[in-house]
Amino acid sequence: MNLFDREQLEFHRRHIGPDKQETSRMLKTTGEANLAQLIDKTVPSGIRMKKDLKIPEAMSEFEYLQHIKEISMQNQVFKNYIGQGYYDTITPSVILRNVFENPGWYTQYTPYQAEISQGRLESLLNFQTMVSDLTGLPIANASLLDEATAAAEAMTMFFNMHNKHDHIDRPKFFVDRDIFPQTRDVLHTRAVPIGIEIVTGDYASVKIDEHYFGAIVQYPNDKGSVEDYRRFISAVHASGGYVVMATDLLALTLLTPPGELGADAACGSAQRFGVPMGFGGPHAAFFSTKDEFKRSIPGRIIGVSIDAEGNRALRMALQTREQHIKREKATSNICTAQALLANMASFYAVYHGAEGLINIAKRIALLAQTAAEAITEIGFDLVSENYFDTFTVITEDIRPIREKALRQQINLRYFDDRHIGISVDETTSLKDLFDLINCFTNDVDAVTFFLEEDSTLDHIPGTLTRTSPFLTHPVFNAHHSESQMMRYIKSLENKDLSLNTSMISLGSCTMKLNAASEMIPLSWSHWSRMHPFAPAEQTKGYRQILSELSGYLCEITAFDACSLQPNSGAQGEYAGLLTIRGYHTSRGDHHRNVMLIPISAHGTNPASAVMAGMKVVVVKALENGYIDIADLTIKAEQYSHELSGIMITYPSTYGVYEETIKEITDIIHAHGGQVYMDGANMNAQVGLTAPGLIGADVCHLNLHKTFAIPHGGGGPGMGPICVKSHLAPFLPGHVYSAEKGMVIHDQQQTAVSAAPYGSASILLISYAYIRMLGYDGVRMATEYAILNANYMRARLQNDFDILYLGTNGTCAHEFIVDLRPFKKSADIEAEDVAKRLIDYGFHAPTMSFPVPGTIMIEPTESEDKAELDRFCEALLGIREEIRQIEEGKADKKDNVLKNAPHTQFTVIKDEWTKPYSREKAAFPLDYVRLNKFWPSVSRVNNTHGDRNLICTCEPVSAYAEEESSR
Ligand SMILES: Cc1ncc(COP(=O)(O)O)c(C=O)c1O
Secondary structure, three states, rough: OOHHEEEEEOHHHOOOOOOHHHHHHHHHHHHHOOOHHHHHHOOOOOHOOOOOOOOOOOOOOOHHHHHHHHHHHHHHEEOOOOOOOOOOOOOOHHHHHHHHOOOHHHOOOOOHHHHHHHHHHHHHHHHHHHHHHOOOEEOOOOOEEOHHHHHHHHHHHHHHHOOOEOOOOOOOEEEEEEOOOOHHHHHHHHHHHHOOOOEOOOOOOOOOOOOEEEEEEEOOOOEOOOOOOOOOOOOOOHHEEEEEEEEEEOHHHHHHOOOHHHEEEEEEEOOOOOOHHHHHHOOOEEEEEOOHHOHHEEEEEEEEEEOOOEEEEEEEEEEEHOHHHHHHHHOOOOOOOOOOHHHHHHHHHHHHHHHHHHHHHHHHHHHHHHHHHHHHHHOOEEEEEEEEEEEEEEEEOOOHHHHHHOOOOOHHHHHHOOOEEEEEOOOOOOOHHHHHHHHOOOOOOOOOOOOOOOOOOOOOEEEEEEOOOOOOHHHHHHOHHHHHHHHHHHHHOOEEEEOOOOOEOOOOOOOOOOOHHHHHHHHHHHHHHHOOOHHHEEHHHHHHHHHHHHHHHHHHHOOEEEEEOOHHHHHHHHHHHHHHHHHHOOOOOOOOOOOEEEOOOOOOOHHHHHHHHOOOEEEEEEEOOOEHHHHHHHHHHOOOHEEEEEEEEEOOOOOOOOOOHHHHHHHHHHHEEEEEEHHHHHHOOOOOOHHHHHHOEEOOOOOOOOOOOOOOOOOOOOOEEOOOOOHHHOOOOOEEEEEOOEEEOEEEEEEEEOOOOOOOHHHHHHHHHHHHHHHHHHHHHHHHHHHHHHHHHHHHHHOOEEEOOOOOOOOOOOEEEEEEEEEHHHHOOOHHHHHHHHOOOOOOEOOOOOOOOEEEEEEOOOOOHEEEEEEHHHHHHHHHHHHHHOOOOOOOOOOOOOOOOOOOHHHHHOOOOOOOOHHHHHOOOOOHOOOOOOOOOOOOOOOOHOOOOOOOOOOOHHHHHHHHHH
16 A cells, blocks of 8 residues: 555544554454354355445545535525524624534533533533423423424323323314424424324414314414413413423523413424524424423423432433333434534523523514515515514515625525515624615615614513513523633533543444544634525535435445435434335335334334324344244234334344344234334444345434434434435425425425524534544445454453353344343442443443343444453453452442442542552552542432432522532
């Protein structure tokens, strides 16, 4: 290889942990002569890919950054007044640099291990407090995927309050005609499969009766009008229904909040709180509701609990409600949400405080008022006199205005041939107003307008003017200088273990490197400031990337078509199942509604199937973890007539490539079913095999696993789906036509996400991953993921029971360590091991999935041998500690594992009464001394927080009590 070739392959070395020497030493441990032999032993030959992927060669990081810069220049950043749920915003630089661009924040995992997640838990609690305060409703969750799906979650929550799956009492849901079209579209998608009947109309005249379980209105509405819904809400309540208001957090700084108007829930997007538009996302949606819905609220809620020392500690509350426990009875499939973006939005509120937010909102409202008055002065009428930031102009013909706007690089919103919407945002300046108003002038008269800084806001009705205070908690009033803000962000970051501390070996979740070169372009304005509803000719750069990426994903999956719309894995499952449903329906097979799901499946699988209107039938597993083909055959025959399909994960969630996979897919096809493959484990397939080769018809890909999008502490993610050609007509559609530059009403399929390409901006990360690794690099990543897992398995297998290996004794890219025997031998549970790993500086692997009492380790290809060894030594150290208990050398109750994790407060206390040394508690191995990560709280009490659910910031006295007890 010459010097230039070597440069081109530079990223292979950066992304893949082990080098040549390490590889051969690791292979010695696993007992193979070379990597090819290990792969041959592991991946069944019948499903192997026999050719190289048709993906371009690798690019160096430097080359890639130049390439992506050039493409970005094909996007044109116009001044946007489109609104419709997406607004340009100013990300405070202190948040951009210290959160958005900081691996300490974006590489975190979902905060299941509360003791090493107190920073983001606090920030998410701030988010909940902010949402709860602004919407005037007591319970808020820690983000959802986007505004449209949040509205759909509210709809299903209300539906389930009144109806049972098999018995629908109240089928109707009223949708006001003036909600965002994309929200209406997603509501429609979500309603049909579960038997909800959507009735669209005018809230002011509709008659709500006892057939309605609920209703949705938008505040301010799609046209910008601020409507008083008090009477409507009372009418819905009088007939026993519930109301959700889709709303805007910035508007609520000036408007009476939904809770005070009587709404039962509020939802919307927190995007304009400092999160760039990014051509549609990622952004955090919010959801708040009344106390009576607290056990039904979708998504994750951060709650206040206590730790083993009785100190205040945060954790994800009501974790047991998640799909893993409830499976097909779960009412929502939300798993990954938008934690990173919720953190950014909450920091935005912390930084500005109530006063700062009110000032921003007032400035926007004043500019909107000034522009609207100047435009009416010219002779145009408005749809409504009551507005905050958005007003809609009536005109005879939009064309001349549109042409003039385009000439000035301005995007307005074109509802139809006669209505133009204008949404002012935080970035709008006085100079912008000249250009904006100029679009409506005749080019002869001078543009004039008058703006008085202390003008009253005449278009916000007095009856809807906010009087209640918000963000009064000290956290929103203490960090307004950049120094304080920077330190606050850092202090929270310090409490959290992320990939910049040590490996996070979460089986199924694939916490691989999120390379800086993959991330950097996301901050560039030609990507970040693009509106998702900008006309096609302005978004050529995005379109090129999206089309290339779709092609690569089809090539990798051996499928024919791709939708980039689903913005999480679970959304992908749902979208994929809808393609199956659409296919059967198109053939007149309306009755095909049974979905077979193996017992080992991830909880989102059954939850998604139920949302797609399917009946779940569980298929058993054999002792070796394989799907029980005898049981599968019986069930496929039993439900042959109604069979919709099967959902399988491959390699299975047990971490093995079942050789029987083709037999399984053949059985399903023979009964007329379709095969859905959950792509969570694609990290073990890319370049070696493919869903299309194992007989699947559709799969989703968790781009936040296999394709390097970071987990962001619980989101963002992306879950595109790829399908065989016969399912392509049923891929999600969207109401917005970029070619026409407006909403259309004749789209073939409805949408699953608010934006046409979901969280489009982070697709750049996966694109970068594929381009910098190239066709052979993505395959090597898979091979090394398998090598790393097998190396660790080989190092651990003499001391731990490893469950479910393949026929040749190897694992795939992950493996399960059985900890159940230690319960009997030493009263040690999986949780004790997980918490003790924290003392060794590591995040626990996946706990109790798919088998309770086990841990599932997935090291990924990005870790080198030294890090894998450290992790193995930690686990072996823990095994020795368990042995001490087994042999009676350590106490069964008072030992290093039961008391883990040990905080610095515990180990420096003057009094030390434990039967082991402080050193053993905090520095169990030498390497820990060099890079000690201190958990900020002791073991968090799991039940206390659920019993006393507090999900907003508590009064300061609570913190004060805690400090004094330390
Ligand atoms: C096997 C499997 N399927 C589906 C999902 C759901 O993906 P997401 O969290 O992106 O919704 C996960 C997530 O962990 C998973 O491990």
